[in-house]
Amino acid sequence: MISFVLKQTAIFILYVLVQVLVLNNILFFGYINPYLYVLFLITLPSNLSRSALLFIGFGMGLIIDVFSGTPGYNAFASVLIAYAAPLMQKTFGPREDHDVTIIPSFKSYRVGMFIQYALILVLIHHFVFFLIEYGSVTHIVSILTKTGLSAIFTMLMIIVIETFKFRR
Amino acid sequence: MRSLLRFFIHFRVFFLFLALEITSLVLVVQHNQFQRSVFLNSSNAIVGKTYETSNTIYEYFGLKSANQSLAEENTELKQRLYSLENELRFLKQDTSYQGRKQLAIDKSYTFITAKVINASTNKLKNFITLDKGRKDGIKPEMGVINEHGVIGIVSSVSDHFSVVLPILNPASRISAKVKDKSQTGSVVWEGIDDRIALLEEVPLYIPVHVGDTVVSSGYSSIFPEGIDIGKVKVLRKENDNYFYIEIELLANFSKLSYVDVIEFNNAEEEKKLEEKTRKEAEK
Structure with missing residues (x-):
């Protein structure tokens, strides 16, 4: 149990560093800014309490905000998906006993279901994030373009990472 | 009372969700209103240190282009040195030349060289973090340039770091x-x-x-x-x-390495004089 928490903490730090040091500097056509850390929040085990998940989402978002100079933007979006993830797990996850702990992945969900599950949460996260960044719906076309293009990029990275986990 | 309590316990996850979202929104709104609060600022110590460390790694990848731009700047400075030497020679000859009094004016600016340790270009509101701060003499409202041209204006400083509001920010004018x-x-x-x-x-x-x-x-x-x-x-x-x-x-904002922060030596004096005049005018 303790080794699991330690391992998750290390992965948490890794995701934060990859996000702020690498992905925040990526720029394609002025529109694409992927947020891979979403993957950490949506692949936590299902026996984690929903309150704990909310706090982890808030903490992760806030840390990334501090590094990106965007206070509250990531925190808001990641708390939202931390709230929505368990609801989506009920829809897309395997229908088994509630006592079984499930870690969302290609193996436990099957590839198609997992991609749909991740895509919905990534789209929600990116849309809310860019909506806050622009601060109004008058730029709706820019917001939707940024959401769409960045989500494609985030999803590609998620699929690559999950494939590696699956193979192992 | 008890049923109210039961109601809260039953929906505790939802209320926690609401509380966290409201906290986030408060941060967003405050950020928009008062520029950047000191707490959530990339010039605070831990964040500054992290970016500084990562920058020492990135620096090696950019050595070639940094070298090139330094060399270019060198050439340009040499050229300016020659033209100034020529001017000096000319002015020494002609002691009656009245214009030479004007030469002293530009001395009121001094430059502080700083290294860019973090910069964004792909956001709507971009910021640049420098590795020098209050202890190096940097104050808010100072101009920042590099060898190609204007970068932006210093918006906030901590002891060892400072944050610049670049041209690439809607708040910059x-x-x-x-x-x-x-x-x-x-x-x-x-x-x-x-x-x-x-x-x-x-x-x-x-x-x-x-x-x-x-x-x-x-x-x-x-x-x-x-x-x-x-x-x-x-x-x-x-x-x-x-x-x-x-x-x-x-200036190529996506490839910034070294910048010069401009200190206007008489800024205080000028501001005071302007303020005084304004007050007198209001009377």
Whole structure:
């Protein structure tokens, strides 16, 4: 149990560093800014309490905000998906006993279901994030373009990472 | 009372969710209102240190281009040195030349060299973090330039780091003019492209051409007069009075390495005098 928490903490730090040091500097056509850390929040085990998940989402978002100079933007979006993830797990996850702990992945969900599950949460996260960044719906076309293009990029990275986990 | 309590316990996850979302929104709103709060600022110590460490790694990848731009700057400085030496020789000969008194004016600016340790170009509101702060003599409202031209204005400082509001931020407005023309306007940025900005408030009667250089006006005393900002790229009539001018920025914001922070030595004095005059005028 303790080794699991330690391992998750290390992965948490890794995701934060990859996000702020690498992905925040990526720029394609002025529109694409992927947020891979979403993957950490949506692949936590299902026996984690929903309150704990909310706090982890808030903490992760806030840390990334501090590094990106965007206070509250990531925190808001990641708390939202931390709230929505368990609801989506009920829809897309395997229908088994509630006592079984499930870690969302290609193996436990099957590839198609997992991609749909991740895509919905990534789209929600990116849309809310860019909506806050622009601060109004008058730029709706820019917001939707940024959401769409960045989500494609985030999803590609998620699929690559999950494939590696699956193979192992 | 008990049923109310039961209600809260039953929906505790939802209320926690609401509380966290409201906290986030408060942060967002505060950020928009008062620039950047000191707490959530990338100039705070831990964040600054992390970026500094990562920058020492990135630095090796950029050595070649950094070298090249340093060499280019060297050449340019050499050229300027020669032209100044020539001028000096000329002035020594002609002791009755009245214009030489004006030479002293530019000495009121000094430069502090700083390294860029973090910079964004792909956000709507971009910021740049420098590795020098209050202890190195940097104060808010100082101008920042590099060898290609104007970068931005210092917005907040901590002891060892400072954050710059670059041209690539909708909150930035830099007083500028077309080179050799007297009328001033403002350089603003509208988002998306990190190479293009707009020069606003230039009236139609000013003869502007595509390819003209846009420089700082020197009116605000943040920048000395005549520092390059960009080149006019697109030019058309916006309405009956003003031009719509798109300028191509000369500084490459995605590849910043070293910058100069400009200290205007008499800034305090000038500000005090202006303040005094304003107060007297209000009386």
